Amino acid sequence: MHHIPLLDLKLLYDRQAGEIRAAMDRVLESQEFIMGPEVAAFERDMEAFLGGEARALGCSSGSAALVLVLMALGIGPGDEVIVPPYSFFATASCVALVGATIVWADVEPGSLNIDPAQVAAKITPRTRAIVAVHLFGRMADMDGLAAAVAASGQEITLIEDAAQSLGAAYKGRRSCTIGEAGCTSFFPSKNLGCFGDGGLVTARDEALAKRVDILRKHGAEQKYFHDVVGLNSRLDALQAAILRVKLPALQGWCDERRANAARYRDLFAQTRLDARVTLPADDGPDGAYHHIYNQFNLLVDDRDGLQAHLKAQGIGTAVYYPRPLHLQPCFASTGAQPGECPVSEAAALRALAIPVYPGLEPAQQEAVVEAIASYYA
Ligand SMILES: Cc1ncc(COP(=O)(O)O)c(C=O)c1O
Known part of the structure; x- marks a missing residue:
């Protein structure tokens, strides 16, 4: 029996525990929990990470x-927004x-990211925005x-949905620096995870950044004076302090x-599983896509059987995502029918993410690939 979780957060925490506890203590001593210097400092750190290409504004989650x-x-009733159905809710x-x-615009078969040709076909005079998800870190x-x-x-x-792609790049440009937001x-x-929920908006335009800043504080530029209706959606100072470390x-x-992904590619190349296991897209021709593998997502035959087989051997996996968004009952009003986004629908049946986290040992990766090969043997 192995013990190979899908993700081992404790391993990374142990590498930085002292520093993280010191940062948290700093906030506890200050008793300043909402916005304040930790959030401002983290936002400046993020802007530096993005090469000064965008403003950064902490908020309460990626969804927010x-x-x-x-x-x-200013997008609302009457406006259309094009999104991929194969993504998080x-x-x-x-x-x-x-x-x-x-x-809905279906995704490409290889990358499982939104397909520009599908997008082009879906643009109407009412289209206001496109949400480009960088799925699994590519x-x-x-x-x-x-x-x-x-x-x-x-x-x-x-709009870049970069929830899974912080650190990834396209033709040398980091995610969050290409789209307007x-x-x-x-x-x-x-x-880059915190110890709860947290998120960030990036904006290349100063005026847009300003509007987001006001909206995350109940629409009040000055406390208790509201020109617009906003949300309570700030990043906690404790989370900002942790994220700074x-x-x-x-x-x-x-x-x-990336090194673990490369090792998987070598290991899978030594098996004869090509017909049953499709590996995720890589960096592409000329390395245009700097993939950071938030997930190493396989497309496999008999996915549920394989997942159960791996679980029985102590190997953690996950299905991202079992039902494409266009077929979720809550979105029935879009009128989407089964068969409308065939690439997303096929991926939902075949996707299986295997462990790729930092600190995963080569021997553990060998065990994962052996276990997969033994299932199909
Ligand atoms: C592609 C994508 N978009 C948005 C989100 C929402 O982020 P959060 O969970 O912080 O609200 C996630 C997180 O799971 C995601 O993977």
């Missing part, structure tokens, strides 16, 4: 970040929450999406994930 951006763009629910219309085809927008001749905002999550399982380690963790 998406809602804040749509609100700040919040990618689409944010559109419903602001009263706008969800328009960025979407940002040039393809920009070309689709340009061809429409309309003003359409490209970016949204990321510090949910514990993300590559973790951020300098992020690139190293991403490198470890």
Whole structure:
């Protein structure tokens, strides 16, 4: 029996426990828990990480970040927002929450990211924005999406859902620095996770950043004076202090994930599983996509059987995502039918994420691949 979890957060915590506890103590001693110097300092650290290409604003979660951006763009009833159906729920629910219309564009078979050709076909005069999810840590085809927008001749905002991709890059540009706005999550399982919920909005435009700043504080630029209706959606000072310790380690963790992914590719190449196991897209031609593998997601035959087999051997896996968003009952009003987004629907049946976390040992990776090979033998 192995003990190989999908993710081992304790291992990373142990590497930094002293520093993290000291940072938390600093906040406890200050008793300043809402906004304040820790949040401001973390936002400056994030802006430096993004090469000064965007403003950074902490908020309460990645889901809240998406809602804040749509609100700040003034998107609402009568507007259409194009999203991929193969993603986490919040990618689409944010559109419903602001009263706008969800328009589904299927994903590409290889990368499982939103397909620019599908997007181009879905643009109408009412399209206001596109949410480009960088699924599993590999960025979407940002040039393809920009070309689709340009061809429409309309003003359409490209929003990056970077919840899984902080540290990834496309043609040398980091995620959150290409679209007009970016949204990321510090949910514990993300590559940069905090100790609860947390998120970040990035904005390339100062005026947009200003609107998000006001909206995350109940729409009040000055406390108790409200010109617009906003949310209570701030990043906690404790989370900001923790994130300040973790951020300098992020690139190293991403490198470890990339090395683990490369080792999996070598190990799978030695098996004869090609017909049954499809490996995730890699960095692509010329390394255009710097993939940071928030997940190493396989597409496999008989997924549920394989998952049970691995679980019985003590190997953790997860299914992202078992039901594509366009077929969720809560979005029935979009009128989407089974068969409408076939790539997403096939991925939902075949996807299985295997452990790729920093600190995973080569011998553990060998055990994972052996266990998969033994299932199909
Ligand atoms: C693609 C994507 N978008 C948005 C979110 C929402 O982030 P949060 O869980 O911080 O609200 C997540 C997190 O799971 C995600 O994976």
